[in-house]
Amino acid sequence: MSQGIQVVGLYVRDQDEALQFYVGKLGFRVHTDVRNGDYRWLTVQHPDQPDFQLGIFTPQSPVLDAATAQTVREIVAKGAMPPLVLVVDNCRATYDRLRASGVEFTQEPMERFGSVDAGFRDPAGNGWKMIEARRSAA
């Protein structure tokens, strides 16, 4: 792939905590982890998606002014950031595994519309839906 979306970023309250969550618990891999002074460019990848990076950033100066950074921290903590969806082969099995590792689930696996989905949050408050891939004949 030469064209397409390469990085989509999330705001988190703490990059070390987020790294422990996305890599240590969800099983993502670190793609880039580079510091420049107080700034840290950190991206992770799903092991099956080498073309896509999830950026993990903190709202901070100099990108944001102090008041805006504080507002963003509040928005993240209130769970008001946009939806995130993780597709898995087996929702219930993944739920059991992640829950045992301490992931904060907001919704147990539910079967609806021919699939199974569950919900969890990262430590910062970002909400994920975990949806079982439909077994399509197509």
Added chain:
Amino acid sequence: MGTGQDPELLRRLLRAKDRMDAASHQNWPVPRLARVSGVSEAHFARSFKDAFGVPPHRYLLTRRIERAKALLRDTELSITEIAFETGWSSLGTFGRTFHDVTGTSPGDLRAREKATAYQLERVPTCFVRAAHRPDLTIAVSEKRRRETGVRRDESRKEAEVP
């Protein structure tokens, strides 16, 4: 602008909101919610309202109505079954509150929704739900008062959720 609340507190208040989302049919008295958030009972309701714009029990009510609407639309459960399934202890309270919030009765809503074809399979269900959530910015009793133009007996109990 932010509300000036500590993000760590907001994260814990979000946990109470999540718990109501996950089990809106249950009773969520303030002490239970305060415990989930690690906030004192005295401060919980105010902190929640500052964070999410509505008092906790009104939030719960919107979730119950939203869920009732989904069940009316997507299942063949009777209205009585839906009332109890979504946490109401009386069919009368359910019907009245449903009407106050949505402007229609459960039966009429069902009839209308069944007549409309939906193409929502491609949108994750939870996001569809959120889009159908009633936007309840005022108390149900106040909404009722404004719509009827009649000043009700003040002793009448607020129809918010216990």
